[in-house]
Amino acid sequence: MNIDAKTKNILAACDHTLLGVASTWDEIKAICDDGINFGTASVCIPPSFVKRAKEYVGDKLAICTVIGFPNGYNTTAVKVFETSNAIENGADEIDMVINIGELKAGNEQYLLDEIKAIKSACGKKILKVIIETCLLTEDEKKTMCRIVSEAGADYIKTSTGFSTAGATREDVALMRANSAPSVKVKAAGGISSLEDAQDFLDLGADRLGTSRVVKAVKGLANDGKY
Numbered sequence: 001m002n003i004d005a006k007t008k009n010i011l012a013a014c015d016h017t018l019l020g021v022a023s024t025w026d027e028i029k030a031i032c033d034d035g036i037n038f039g040t041a042s043v044c045i046p047p048s049f050v051k052r053a054k055e056y057v058g059d060k061l062a063i064c065t066v067i068g069f070p071n072g073y074n075t076t077a078v079k080v081f082e083t084s085n086a087i088e089n090g091a092d093e094i095d096m097v098i099n100i101g102e103l104k105a106g107n108e109q110y111l112l113d114e115i116k117a118i119k120s121a122c123g124k125k126i127l128k129v130i131i132e133t134c135l136l137t138e139d140e141k142k143t144m145c146r147i148v149s150e151a152g153a154d155y156i157k158t159s160t161g162f163s164t165a166g167a168t169r170e171d172v173a174l175m176r177a178n179s180a181p182s183v184k185v186k187a188a189g190g191i192s193s194l195e196d197a198q199d200f201l202d203l204g205a206d207r208l209g210t211s212r213v214v215k216a217v218k219g220l221a222n223d224g225k226y
Contacts, residue, residue: 001221008039010197011217015064015093015186015209017044019161028053034214035061042093044209047086054090064093064126067118070162072097072132076114083121093126094118095186095209097160098144100135108147115151128155128186128207133175134165141171142178149180155207159189166190169203176204 003011016035018027028049035043035057042062045053050065057063067082068074074082083094096118102110119127129151131144148156156175158167166189175185187200188209197213 003038003217006198007194007217010194010201010208010213011038011040013201013206013208014040014197014213015042015044015095015188015207016040016214017161017188017209017211019044019046019066019069023049025049025052029056031211031214032057032061038214038217040214041207044093044095047082047089047091050086050091051089062092063090064095064128065091066130066160067094067096068099069095069097069130070160072099072130073101076117079114080117080121083118087122087125091125093128094122095128095130095157097130097132100132103131103136103140103144108143111144111147112151115148115153119152126154128157129153130157130160130188132160132163133158133168133171134163138174141174145175145178145183149183153183155184155186157186157188157207157209159187159209161189161209167200167205169199172200172203172205 016031018031031043042064044064047065054063065086068079129148156179158171167187172187184206186207187205191210192212194216197208
């Protein structure tokens with residue numbers, strides 16, 4: 001398949017995602033195959049599939065999984081255990097959900113301590129922090145940009161895709177403007193086309209959490225455009 005350079009760059013920024021509660025191992029294998037064939041940054045899958053997926057792909061593809069997902073209100077100890085277990089099973093990247101209630105209550109130290117604890121459990125593996133922007137005020141989003149930066153996480157991420165809305169262009173721009181230069185931005189939820197994907201990258205996103213970009217490229221291939 002002769003994919004153009006612009007589309008390859010978009011694919012290389014995608015965490016090809018399947019997190020549905022009814023996901024099967026055959027479906028997980030299929031998105032792993034797609035991730036390898038289309039050159040995505042990773043596949044983002046449920047924790048229970050991490051070990052099998054890593055054994056299946058070896059070094060051909062990064063495996064990302066989710067922690068405290070999708071509500072974020074697990075205790076810190078549980079999230080740390082989930083993280084350690086996922087990494088033992090072969091996860092290369094961790095996407096954790098913050099405790100939104102603690103943010104709403106103004107308990108910034110709790111959030112900072114929790115992200116630091118999970119980052120410590122990650123070791124050298126990548127940590128992305130999901131702040132669920134659709135539930136936050138603008139000030140809360142800026143607060144989380146500061147906390148994530150201070151905690152030393154690798155990414156700040158917009159959304160789980162399981163709440164009331166996904167990424168918006170405004171949120172990605174805000175997160176890029178208010179996070180430390182060392183913190184990358186991941187947009188997730190509602191990215192439905194190659195045009196959407198490019199818009200988010202142009203606004204400062206470094207990663208995209210989506211299942212639809214690969215589907216869009218497959219559609220173009222079926223139409224004879226690749």
